[in-house]
Amino acid sequence: xxxxxxxxxxxxxxxxxxxxxxxxxxxxGNTGRIEEAILAECKxxxxxxxxxxxxxxxxxxxxxGMQKAIAAYRSGQHPVLxxxxxxxxxxxxxxxxxxxxxELMPDVNWADYLSGxxxxxxxxKGELYSQPYxxxxxxxxxxxxxxxxxxxxxxxxxxxxxxxxxRKLKExxxxxPLVTDGHPWRILEQFAASHGVPIATKHNGYGGLxxxxxxxxxxxxxxxxxxxxxx
Numbered sequence: 001x002x003x004x005x006x007x008x009x010x011x012x013x014x015x016x017x018x019x020x021x022x023x024x025x026x027x028x029g030n031t032g033r034i035e036e037a038i039l040a041e042c043k044x045x046x047x048x049x050x051x052x053x054x055x056x057x058x059x060x061x062x063x064x065g066m067q068k069a070i071a072a073y074r075s076g077q078h079p080v081l082x083x084x085x086x087x088x089x090x091x092x093x094x095x096x097x098x099x100x101x102x103e104l105m106p107d108v109n110w111a112d113y114l115s116g117x118x119x120x121x122x123x124x125k126g127e128l129y130s131q132p133y134x135x136x137x138x139x140x141x142x143x144x145x146x147x148x149x150x151x152x153x154x155x156x157x158x159x160x161x162x163x164x165x166x167r168k169l170k171e172x173x174x175x176x177p178l179v180t181d182g183h184p185w186r187i188l189e190q191f192a193a194s195h196g197v198p199i200a201t202k203h204n205g206y207g208g209l210x211x212x213x214x215x216x217x218x219x220x221x222x223x224x225x226x227x228x229x230x231x
Contacts, residue, residue, distance in 0.1 A: 023052045025083035027069065029062035034134065054081075062088065073097055083133060086120040090205075094131055102128040116193070124207045138190055146174070159223070163230050182227075188215060191223055 028038050035058055042056040059065035062085035072078040084092065092098050100123075102110050110118075110128045121130040142155045150168040162178065169177030180186065192199045197219050202211035215221065 020081075022052050024052060024081060025079040026054050026056045026083070027079045028056060028064050028083040029059050029065040029085070030083070030134075031058065031060065066091070084130075089121055089130060090142065093123070098129070100127060100129045101131045116120050119206075123204075124203060138186060159226065163226075166230070178230075188224070189226060192220055195219055 021033040026042065030038060032208055035073075039056055042054050045052075057079070059068060062083070065082060066084050066088045067118065069078055069082045069084075075209075114133055117135055121132060122128045124155070140155060144153075146169065147153070147155075147165065150165070150172050152165050152168065156162040156165050166177040189199060192215065198204050199215045199220065200211045200213050202208045206213040215224075
């Protein structure tokens with residue numbers, strides 16, 4: 001049985017056979033508040049009708065869910081729906097195991113999505129492979145009480161302002177004025193997206209498997225050098 005790729009800013013897969021009177025198993029990869037929202041959505045769907053039932057099963061993370069789904073598919077025991085991250089989309093596209101959501105439901109106006117969200121899950125021809133389901137947004141926290149002590153009344157808007165503020169905090173006695181886990185999607189991908197510059201050739205890799213990374217030059221390279229110097 002093939003799988004039908006339907007969704008996520010995480011990404012969703014779905015198995016053929018979820019037609020009428022179906023029991024639909026949905027594996028998701030979120031925890032915490034997002035998990036609570038997903039479970040509430042599942043309950044609302046099940047309570048709204050009696051024809052279909054969705055069984056929502058948490059996998060702990062996108063990575064774990066993807067590995068389990070691959071093993072489950074190979075054994076013929078895969079879920080109907082699977083939530084994945086954008087990084088798993090290409091694997092799904094090349095797997096031969098999925099049916100693109102646009103092919104599954106051609107009458108839906110799939111163009112009615114923010115292009116930035118849609119772009120993660122479509123082919124180079126603009127065909128939507130999975131349905132954007134949830135998206136992540138960076139959050140910048142600041143201790144306004146400590147910032148106020150060095151004359152900063154608003155959170156910085158640019159990296160240059162962040163560093164200027166961090167220097168002020170350092171000089172005032174803070175041993176570590178700025179903290180981030182430095183994950184590539186935060187310090188590289190989001191930076192590139194905000195400035196409208198690619199991280200790879202061929203439309204960030206969507207135009208072909210012969211694409212090459214291109215962040216070792218230009219604005220992104222300058223940014224990474226700055227991060228190292230600021231550290």
